[in-house]
Amino acid sequence: MFFSVRGRATVTTVAVSALILVLVFVLLMLLVRDWAENEVWRKSERTVERVVTDIVRGRYEDVLDPEPDETPLMQVLGPEGEVVAESVGLSGAPSLAAEDVRKDKMLIDRTTCPGHLDECVWMFGTRLRTSPWGPGVMVIAATPMPTLLNVWLLPLGLALIMAALLALIAWWTWHTIGRAFVPVDEIRSEMAEFSARGLGHRVPVPQAGVRLQALAETVNATLERLEEATDRERRFISDASHDLRNPLAALQMQLESALDEPDGYDWRMMVQSALGNTRRLNDIVIDLLELSRLDARAPVPVERIDLAGLARREVERRPPRIPITTALEPGVIVRANPVRLARVLGNLLSNAERHATDAIQVTVARDGDEAVLEVLDDGSGVPEEARERVFERFARLRESRTRDPQGTGLGLPIAREIAEVYGGTLRIADSPSGARFVLRLPLPKNGQKGGPMGGPNDGPKGGLKGGG
Structure with missing residues (x-):
């Protein structure tokens, strides 16, 4: 079944569709990953901006407590990289960026995977000239990076949707090609009946599908020409037999009559008449050969x-x-x-x-x-x-x-x-x-x-x- 035209077309369509859907899936996952990383980066940046804004405005109380849409992981590092303040999520944790602080970096914007955390985080930090914890401190906000574990529903959902699409494409291709071949099967079955029904039989012309309709019309036109050629050949043989039989019969009769005549009979008139019939036979044969060459279209x-x-x-x-x-x-x-x-x-x-x-x-x-x-x-x-x-x-x-x-x-x-x-x-x-x-x-x-x-x-x- 799968080696038929229908099966090969279905397999080819499904394979091409699967390749396209895999590419779409990969592109969607890359877009989702970039979108998630951007969201993490923006969340860390917004948290640091809010803390810095509060400090500049003189609001120091509970400044590290995260708001509902902010990351819960925050640290304030002193000039030597030591932890001088922290949020509840990082209580007792070591410094996230001690080396960066000691190198006098003014801005931190990167990922890190510390051993005391179960996941990697995106860090965003900036230095402050003055703060409640002294001058030159670094305020850092860390947001956990997205993983397949916490976004597994998205790829699973996409995979299920694409599998359903592949199944729908396979069914639709199989069904559509099958419907397209119905008129072809009808034409084939009708052509198989010619031996019983004769050349006067015609195949059905489907009303849908321009090419299949043209195929059926071409087959019927060919059958019509074949029937006409067969009928013409039949008439030709009949007429040729009739036209050849007359001079042959006359020639045979003349020869038989000549043989019945006595030895001294003057055969000249009879031979001349036989010669005329012979010439007519020659003319008919020449014309028949000429028509045969013309029909051959060599x-x-x-x-x-x-x-x-x-x-x-x-x-x-x-x-x-x-x-x-x-x-x-x-x-x-x-x-x-x-x-x-x-x-x-x-x-x-x-x-x-x-x-x-x-x-x-x-x-x-x-x-x-x-x-x-x-x-x-x-x-x-x-x-x-x-x-x-x-x-x-x-x-x-x-x-x-x-x-x-x-x-x-x-x-x-x-x-x-x-x-x-x-x-x-x-x-x-x-x-x-x-x-x-x-x-x-x-x-x-x-x-x-x-x-x-x-x-x-x-x-x-x-x-x-x-x-x-």
Whole structure:
């Protein structure tokens, strides 16, 4: 129990508190001692001052008798240190300061521990020119010094109070940390139920404690992302299996039919059809590998790219099926991998060519701290409710399936994944006609150069397929 976080925190808190309380206790005892010594010194001094004042005023009778708040120990020593008068408390006692008197000291202010007394005393004395006992006498008042024996109640009381404080600190620390760990234990117990309840289960969010609340919210957000990733992976496997099964089944059927034909049969048409299915399988596999690399977010070399120059090169290498017009602002620089960025533009142009009627327009411009690349076609466009669906893996609208039955449905998802790898976005914006795809990438900060960046490694340069 004491090796737990709760026990260690309690022991540490009690140890630190005990050290602080011991220091406080020592300081208090030093202050009490100084206060007691000052009181003793003042009492001796006041007694001598009262006696001297009475003698100066001519009052000699019972001058050594102490008043209620004065010390009862008084001596009057002659010029040679002999006792010439004394109070009742020192009746018959030897001189307290014979040596000091014989040395002609005018003032005595010190402690002494004579053998005929049971305790040390503080002496305060002064000489008088004239007195009832003759000239040159020394009047001395002695007050017993305080000891632990006569002030034992104070340290004992302080020790008891500090022990009670330590016990209270230990209990409060143990209790408070225990209460703080209750939500953590609840989160732990709920997380232990995931194997039985599934990823749809969520941990409770405590209402007290900002950090614990943030912890629970972070755990729930992580679980939500994990559930979404699991569901997406499940859909991905299902869709991939479906898309791979069709060309595989067609290819198998064609090969089996070819084997059933007579020896002189012309297999050319059948082989060409099988080759088409093989190419579609190759395209699907390449796109699946590309998505796998993108999901891995492995580092990939990046460099500064002139977006207008890259767009111009991609447009020039396209076959002249649909006229493409450009409006390219020079000097729009982004940091990305050129092969991957070319694939994004290639997929967008392939998608535009698939749906365009007569024209495609490509625009590159600067918008604040972002670079913007737009690809606009004059086709029928994408319904607003389906604009996010086209970026789902293997999702294809009816028109897309009609215009390009051999498409994989992975071109646009790959393009969005690449955009997000470089901190950008890819979405479909409103337009008067056709589909308007808008790619936004952050402009590099001053002095930012190329280098490794989160993203996949470059795939085969010769086998990249554009289009969705």
